[in-house]
Amino acid sequence: MRDQLREIGMIARALDSISNIEFKELELTKGQYLYLVRICEEPGIIQEKLAELIKVDRTTAARAVQKLETNGLIMKQDDPHNKKIKRLVPTERGKALYPVIIREHEHSTDVALAGLSDQEAEQLLRLLKRVRHNIEGDWDAVKKGKKRDY
Amino acid sequence: MRDQLREIGMIARALDSISNIEFKELELTKGQYLYLVRICEEPGIIQEKLAELIKVDRTTAARAVQKLETNGLIMKQDDPHNKKIKRLVPTERGKALYPVIIREHEHSTDVALAGLSDQEAEQLLRLLKRVRHNIEGDWDAVKKGKKRDY
DNA sequence: TACTTTTTGTTGCAAATGCAACTAAATCAA
DNA sequence: TTGATTTAGTTGCATTTGCAACAAAAAGTA
Numbered sequence: 001m002r003d004q005l006r007e008i009g010m011i012a013r014a015l016d017s018i019s020n021i022e023f024k025e026l027e028l029t030k031g032q033y034l035y036l037v038r039i040c041e042e043p044g045i046i047q048e049k050l051a052e053l054i055k056v057d058r059t060t061a062a063r064a065v066q067k068l069e070t071n072g073l074i075m076k077q078d079d080p081h082n083k084k085i086k087r088l089v090p091t092e093r094g095k096a097l098y099p100v101i102i103r104e105h106e107h108s109t110d111v112a113l114a115g116l117s118d119q120e121a122e123q124l125l126r127l128l129k130r131v132r133h134n135i136e137g138d139w140d141a142v143k144k145g146k147k148r149d150y
Numbered sequence: 151m152r153d154q155l156r157e158i159g160m161i162a163r164a165l166d167s168i169s170n171i172e173f174k175e176l177e178l179t180k181g182q183y184l185y186l187v188r189i190c191e192e193p194g195i196i197q198e199k200l201a202e203l204i205k206v207d208r209t210t211a212a213r214a215v216q217k218l219e220t221n222g223l224i225m226k227q228d229d230p231h232n233k234k235i236k237r238l239v240p241t242e243r244g245k246a247l248y249p250v251i252i253r254e255h256e257h258s259t260d261v262a263l264a265g266l267s268d269q270e271a272e273q274l275l276r277l278l279k280r281v282r283h284n285i286e287g288d289w290d291a292v293k294k295g296k297k298r299d300y
Numbered sequence: 301t302a303c304t305t306t307t308t309g310t311t312g313c314a315a316a317t318g319c320a321a322c323t324a325a326a327t328c329a330a
Numbered sequence: 331t332t333g334a335t336t337t338a339g340t341t342g343c344a345t346t347t348g349c350a351a352c353a354a355a356a357a358g359t360a
Contacts, residue, residue: 001275002256002259002263002271002275003275004259004262004263004271004274004275004278005161005165005255005258005259005262007275007278007279007281007282008158008161008162008165008278009162009165009166009184009204009205010203010204010205010282011155011158011162011205011278011281011282011285012158012159012161012162012163013162013204013205013206014205014282014285014286014288014289015155015158015159015285015289016159017205017206017207017289017292017293017318018285018288018289018292018298020318021292021293021319022292022298024319029345029346030317030318030345030346030347031346031347034159046308046309047308047309048307048308048309053160054159054160054163055159055160055161055163055164055167056163056167056347056348057167057347057348057349058308058309058348059309059310059311059347059348059349059350060346060347060348062308062309062310062311063346063347063348064346064347066310067346082308082355082356083354083355083356084307084308084309084354084355084356085307085308085309085355085356086308086309103300104300105155106152106300107298107300108155108285108288109152109154109155111284111285111288112154112155112281112284112285113152113154113281113284114284115280115284116277116280116281120277121152121154123273123277124154124274124277124278124281125151125152125153125154125157127266127270127273127274127277128154128157128158128161128274129157130265130266131157131161131262131263131266131274132157132160132161132164134261134262134263134264134265135161135164135165135168135258135261135262136164138164138168138258138261139164139165139167139168142167142168142171142172143167143171148168148172148257150253150254150256150257167348170348171349174349179315179316180315180316180317180347180348181316181317196338196339197338197339198337198338198339206317206318207317207318207319208318208338208339209317209318209319209320209339209340209341210316210317210318212338212339212340212341213316213317213318213340214316214317216340217316232325232326232338233324233325233326234324234325234326234337234338234339235325235326235337235338235339236338236339
């Protein structure tokens with residue numbers, strides 16, 4: 001059976017569910033950790049790119065970012081050369097959460113990869129990157145209204 | 151980098167997003183396809199198991215199932231030996247959608263696995279199954295209120 | 301230059317999602 | 331058999347999610 005995508009869906013939902021529950025005690029509501037880590041890792045990133053990176057709707061990202069700002073975890077900075085874009089950077093409080101999120105993520109990775117050899121884990125990563133690359137085009141196209149034929 | 155889980159998250163969100171958009175013309179709202187396929191494949195399954203299978207909150211599954219019933223795609227049948235459970239079965243209209251959903255899913259799988267050899271696709275599936283198995287316990291435990299130490 | 305298109309961002313809905321808290325049947329334990 | 335625990339299902343409420351539809355700056359075109 002070609003059940004790869006189903007397995008991916010199950011794993012993703014399970015892990016997201018776990019993270020959301022665990023980060024509640026950091027006062028991070030559903031999904032927020034996703035955006036915060038990326039902003040910490042790529043300070044200055046703009047909303048549009050963030051949505052693309054995470055694979056989420058632009059308006060969803062907009063509201064998550066808005067909330068992170070309201071809660072004092074990130075700031076929206078004006079760009080000196082471009083009046084339209086807003087560069088996202090973590091505040092000190094936001095930066096402080098980063099290692100906590102990463103620790104949780106590392107733990108989940110330990111659990112997820114348990115029993116896999118280093119070679120297997122690396123092979124899995126390589127294959128997943130190829131799969132992700134394969135579907136990125138379709139995601140973009142369908143999001144923009146293109147119809148896929150099948 | 152041990153980015154396996156991030157890749158999985160990105161792939162899952164992208165594919166779910168695509169499916170939700172594509173199934174809108176079948177009058178299936180967000181997520182419904184997930185439940186309907188499983189009920190078609192395992193007629194008589196109960197809500198609780200369905201939620202576990204899909205890795206989604208029990209109450210979310212309850213409402214998705216409720217909506218599928220309201221829309222005439224599934225039925226809730228009483229069990230002759232157990233007054234508490236309700237067995238879920240697809241209606242004719244629900245069954246009719248199954249092959250359409252599968253066709254879309256097969257197409258996405260084609261796109262996702264493009265360029266992978268049969269051996270690579272199989273290896274990916276094997277590894278994903280192990281990962282899924284690895285995290286299932288944690289999902290269950292955390293859902294039930296258990297704290298993970300890390 | 302003037303125009304068209306694309307990019308980036310926002311708000312208004314409507315819907316899904318999930319935690320709490322609750323019922324009631326089924327199962328377990330004594 | 332009685333009582334406690336687990337299983338299965340539901341509803342209330344707050345929140346996230348995402349499609350439409352819009353605005354305005356930027357980039358592309360002629």
